[in-house]
Amino acid sequence: MRKPSRRAFLAAAGATGLGATAGCLGFLETERATREPPLPENRPDAAYVPSHVEGMEMPGMQTSGRYACALSYTFPHRFWLVRGTDTDRVDVRGEDDVHLMVAVWDTETGTVLPEANVAIEHTGPDGETSSVTPWQMLSQQMGVHHGDNVALGPEGNYDVTVRVVPPTTRRTGESAATDPVEFGFSFTFDRSSLDDLPFEDIPADREGSEGAVDPMDMKSATLSQAPTEDAFPIPVRGTGETGGANLVVGTADRLGSLATGDGETYVATSLRTPHNRFVLPNASLSATVDAGGERVFDGDLVPTLDADLGYHYGAVVSASDAIENVTVSVDTPPQVSRHEGYETAFFDFSDVSV
Incomplete structure (x- = not known):
């Protein structure tokens, strides 16, 4: 069993109308927990229902050429880096204020770009500028995205620039430009508002069982979902x-x-x-x-x-x-960082013949 992770996200009404959905998970508490809940005991080596889900705020979605980018944030939380077949847990530091998340997709094809390179620069009310290169991540509510825990600084208005280098991933159709593109966002960081984001503790009889919580309804943004078997576009x-x-x-x-x-x-x-x-x-x-x-x-x-x-x-x-x-x-x-519910899965594979 590997060391596992701690927070997933839930759609909460964000600044651009990000929808809130909890599926059948029940009532949302709007009081932030003072600490991360314990991990479920006896987690399976498979996708499992996490101990809790959290709300998130979405400052906006921007487009540049054929690419689009959505910026969101939630509470800082633990996650797991993947190195080969091992995982390294990243704990929340005392200075971490938020967990910043970026989703990037191709508007012409509607395809999420997992292998894009992303960098985030933020300037706070004190004029100080900092930058972070977020990890490629996988969560049960948001799918593939880029994210990291970030220390912002004082409360107030923040200007954020997300710089994206589109991936060189092979394409079946017309190749797309791989020149860097930039997206600009702004939001107001307020700790009391952050603490008011929804937080739900999943009942003990569900957490840790094989399964997953529902994906969020991101409204204007695109999730990294593959087509169903019935809708697979080729035989x-x-x-x-x-x-x-x-x-x-x-x-x-x-x-x-x-x-x-x-x-x-x-x-x-x-x-x-x-x-x-x-x-x-x-x-x-x-x-x-x-x-x-x-x-x-x-x-x-x-x-x-x-x-x-x-x-x-x-x-x-x-x-x-x-x-x-x-x-x-x-x-x-898959060499992608994991949030709670996925950190014990997708490591030990056997061949599949069809």
């Missing part, structure tokens, strides 16, 4: 469960600029969380493909962005005969 060859994650494998004779028919087949693997279907980025996947009684492919599946498939892992396979079998291996777990 599904099969599905499997491994490492606590779900895996969907599909093939297509043609897909964007990567597979154009004439003996080529595109093999796409979507690795996602159970329950909420959040994509699991920064993993290393490989596959073997058999056709005509022969091994026609044995190699890596490349992280790829597609307008319909979203973030997935894929490869072009040359085969004159119909594909008979695909075996997918997760060679390295």
Whole structure:
């Protein structure tokens, strides 16, 4: 069992109308806990219901060219960094004021950009400027985003600049510019208002059980959810469960600029969380493909962005005969930081054949 994490988020009515939703979790307390609740006992090596959820404030959403960015914040909380198959817990420091979060997506395709590089600079009422490079993170309410605990300083108005370097992740269609883009936000930091954000303690008979709380309703922002099996945009060859994650494998004779028919087949693997279907980025996947009684492919599946498939892992396979079998291996777990409920999952994988 690994050391695990502590806070998730819940949608609360933010400055730009971010919706509040708790699913069936019940009444929201608006009094902040004086300390983080204990972690659930006997946490499974799988996605589990966390001990509590918190509200968040969203100062705004901005667009620049084809990209969009949403900035939000909540209470500072513990989270886990992932290094290979190990986790390192990051505890709240005494000077931490908020947990800042950034979500970035492509407005033309509606695809979240997990592998973007993000930097945040904030200037407070005293004129002091500080910067932070947030971690790529995964939470049960927000999916993939970038975040970190941040020490702001005095209460008052803050100007925030989010600098995003779009990812060089392979795309199935038209390539997008990778020049840095900037987004500007402002908000008023008030500790009493922060303390008034919703906070819900999940009942003891639910916390720690396998499952997940509902994703938030981010209204104008986009969540990093993969399409359902029924809505998968290419024919599904099969599905499997491994490492606590779900895996969907599909093939297509043609897909964007990567597979154009004439003996080529595109093999796409979507690795996602159970329950909420959040994509699991920064993993290393490989596959073997058999056709005509022969091994026609044995190699890596490349992280790829597609307008319909979203973030997935894929490869072009040359085969004159119909594909008979695909075996997918997760060679390295998703190297993404985790919030409570995901920190014990997605590490120990076995092969999936379809």
